[in-house]
Amino acid sequence: MSATRSDRPLVAASAPDRLGSxxxxxxxxxxxxxxxxxxxxxxxxxxxxxLFAPVLAPYDPNALDIPARLSGPSWxxxxxxxxxxxxxxxRVLHGGRIAxxxxxxxxxxxxxxxxxxxxxxGYGARWLDGLLLLLFDVIRSFPTIVIALAAVALLGPSLNxxxxxxxxxxxxxxxxxxxxxxxxxxxxxxxxxxxxxxxGLGRILWRHxxxxxxxxxxxxxxxxxxxxxxxxxxxxxxxxGVLPPTASWGSILNEGYLLIRQTPWPIIAGGxxxxxxxxxxxxxxxxxxxxxxxxxxxxx
Amino acid sequence: xxxxxxxxxxxxxxxxxxALLVLFLLLHLxxxxxxxxxxxxxxTPEVVARYAEKAHLNEPVLVQFWIYFTNAxxxxxxxxVFSERSVAKIVLEDLPSTLILAAAGxxxxxxxxxxxxxxxxxxxxxxxxxxxxxxxxxxIAIPSFLVAIWSLLVFAVTLRWLPxxxxxxxxxxxxxxxxxxxxxxxxxxxxxxxxxxxxRASMLEVMNENYIRAAYAFGLTQRTxxxxxxxxxxxxxxxxxxxxxxxxxxxxxxxxxxxxxxxGVGKLIYDMVMNRNFPVVQGAVLITTAIxxxxxxxxxxxxxxxxxxxRDSL
Numbered sequence: 001m002s003a004t005r006s007d008r009p010l011v012a013a014s015a016p017d018r019l020g021s022x023x024x025x026x027x028x029x030x031x032x033x034x035x036x037x038x039x040x041x042x043x044x045x046x047x048x049x050x051l052f053a054p055v056l057a058p059y060d061p062n063a064l065d066i067p068a069r070l071s072g073p074s075w076x077x078x079x080x081x082x083x084x085x086x087x088x089x090x091r092v093l094h095g096g097r098i099a100x101x102x103x104x105x106x107x108x109x110x111x112x113x114x115x116x117x118x119x120x121x122g123y124g125a126r127w128l129d130g131l132l133l134l135l136f137d138v139i140r141s142f143p144t145i146v147i148a149l150a151a152v153a154l155l156g157p158s159l160n161x162x163x164x165x166x167x168x169x170x171x172x173x174x175x176x177x178x179x180x181x182x183x184x185x186x187x188x189x190x191x192x193x194x195x196x197x198x199x200g201l202g203r204i205l206w207r208h209x210x211x212x213x214x215x216x217x218x219x220x221x222x223x224x225x226x227x228x229x230x231x232x233x234x235x236x237x238x239x240x241g242v243l244p245p246t247a248s249w250g251s252i253l254n255e256g257y258l259l260i261r262q263t264p265w266p267i268i269a270g271g272x273x274x275x276x277x278x279x280x281x282x283x284x285x286x287x288x289x290x291x292x293x294x295x296x297x298x299x300x
Numbered sequence: 301x302x303x304x305x306x307x308x309x310x311x312x313x314x315x316x317x318x319a320l321l322v323l324f325l326l327l328h329l330x331x332x333x334x335x336x337x338x339x340x341x342x343x344t345p346e347v348v349a350r351y352a353e354k355a356h357l358n359e360p361v362l363v364q365f366w367i368y369f370t371n372a373x374x375x376x377x378x379x380x381v382f383s384e385r386s387v388a389k390i391v392l393e394d395l396p397s398t399l400i401l402a403a404a405g406x407x408x409x410x411x412x413x414x415x416x417x418x419x420x421x422x423x424x425x426x427x428x429x430x431x432x433x434x435x436x437x438x439x440i441a442i443p444s445f446l447v448a449i450w451s452l453l454v455f456a457v458t459l460r461w462l463p464x465x466x467x468x469x470x471x472x473x474x475x476x477x478x479x480x481x482x483x484x485x486x487x488x489x490x491x492x493x494x495x496x497x498x499x500r501a502s503m504l505e506v507m508n509e510n511y512i513r514a515a516y517a518f519g520l521t522q523r524t525x526x527x528x529x530x531x532x533x534x535x536x537x538x539x540x541x542x543x544x545x546x547x548x549x550x551x552x553x554x555x556x557x558x559x560x561x562x563x564g565v566g567k568l569i570y571d572m573v574m575n576r577n578f579p580v581v582q583g584a585v586l587i588t589t590a591i592x593x594x595x596x597x598x599x600x601x602x603x604x605x606x607x608x609x610x611r612d613s614l
């Protein structure tokens with residue numbers, strides 16, 4: 001290897017995603033904007049309530065208490081109980097864990113695969129680019145829920161199937177974004193310099209392209225969380241996601257829907273956290289976008 | 301223009317073909333007897349055998365695919381072995397109801413969302429603009445199935461203003477409309493936000509154009525300028541958005557149909573999933589995908605045809 005070549009990219013790796021003093025200034029801007037602040041609070045609440053659900057929940061989410069069934073909110077049961085006397089508030093807290101699990105695995109996996117495929121499409125051969133673009137377009141053009149229903153019809157309900165569907169359908173938006181920014185980079189001077197020094201493809205992608213394209217992906221990821229959480233809740237609502245007795249916001253809504261003429265509480269309690277989580281991530285995503293990428297922000 | 305048309309048509313064909321392939325492979329990649337998998341454990345051996353024969357499941361896989369493929373292209377999606385009716389016919393019977401629901405949802409959203417977008421673009425950063433911004437984000441973020449459940453709870457079960465289930469008496473238009481209101485509300489609510497945002501953004505761009513400034517210089521009223529000149533151009537990206545978002549509209553309709561037990565393709569697919577009747581699911585999903593692809597295609601072509609800037613760049 002040449003002695004003159006530094007391992008660092010010749011152009012500073014995108015400043016936006018480093019949390020130096022610059023990062024703190026940005027964080028202050030997020031907190032200073034009411035939308036960003038609301039989003040941040042709701043997102044933190046989502047993480048905290050999901051992580052600490054076993055500590056915060058007053059009851060075991062699956063503990064039956066038949067005499068107390070279908071009770072309204074009270075000091076004993078903040079959000080009432082369902083048809084089996086299970087404490088709805090505890091179930092909602094534990095349901096948040098499923099939402100967090102699906103959001104974390106779904107978003108990180110599709111982000112990672114999307115990054116890889118997007119860089120390959122943007123940097124690799126033209127035929128590969130064409131092929132991958134076609135694949136992304138095809139996947140994006142499927143009506144997700146309808147295809148998911150068909151898959152569940154054969155494979156039976158399971159959380160892993162829901163996750164797989166989420167991952168496959170989210171990859172194209174990440175990959176397309178990375179592809180565009182990789183294409184913009186591939187002919188910049190520092191990449192050409194690397195290439196002429198004989199640096200391998202893997203190293204160029206990993207050390208030089210990746211740090212420069214990864215920033216906007218986090219905005220997209222924040223915006224993607226509500227979608228992922230909604231798909232999981234929707235499929236679980238249809239009885240096609242988590243299996244009973246596991247509590248998910250969708251399955252709580254499903255049980256509440258069947259009891260709609262007897263008690264409104266499970267539907268109310270199952271829906272509120274879903275709305276707060278989707279609103280929180282949407283607000284935070286928009287605030288992040290306005291701050292990190294003002295050009296996108298103008299288009300709102 | 302022609303090359304664009306061909307490219308777009310080619311992409312649509314590839315998408316429909318991939319849907320065919322996915323639906324076919326789903327059945328064959330799962331270990332076990334495809335006929336048994338398609339119909340579930342509750343089907344009697346006779347029914348399973350009948351399906352295996354009708355779907356040519358005893359032939360080699362490639363032959364099966366060829367038969368399935370050519371039949372599907374000629375509009376033959378097989379027969380529902382339980383009711384002995386043609387799958388295509390079953391699906392097409394339920395299709396109008398779903399399309400009416402999707403159209404009604406989109407229509408009310410457009411009637412509210414587009415004026416909201418225009419008005420907030422006229423006075424950017426005014427309190428009205430801010431309010432519209434908040435309403436937009438909120439309606440986009442709230443899942444449409446939750447809107448459906450909550451509106452069912454509030455307006456049908458608690459207040460009893462509107463009917464909770466079904467599609468209304470056939471022949472009684474007023475009753476059908478009453479049954480359409482809540483599902484259409486649920487399907488369309490998110491679109492109010494989408495449309496308001498999209499129209500606002502493209503309106504802001506258009507309002508800076510020279511011909512709009514010229515129109516102001518001629519002394520035309522703001523209303524004439526905004527709604528007669530600017531909106532014509534600003535509406536174009538919205539058409540693309542509707543094309544792309546039609547998939548969301550469809551899944552919204554699926555949920556609304558299930559929640560309000562309203563007849564339609566979504567309800568049909570769901571019921572057939574629950575009854576383990578994959579042949580009908582297969583046909584219904586295929587038709588849904590084809591319609592979706594067709595609408596996206598039409599939206600793209602419409603934009604290309606309406607927008608001189610796009611037309612010239614092709």
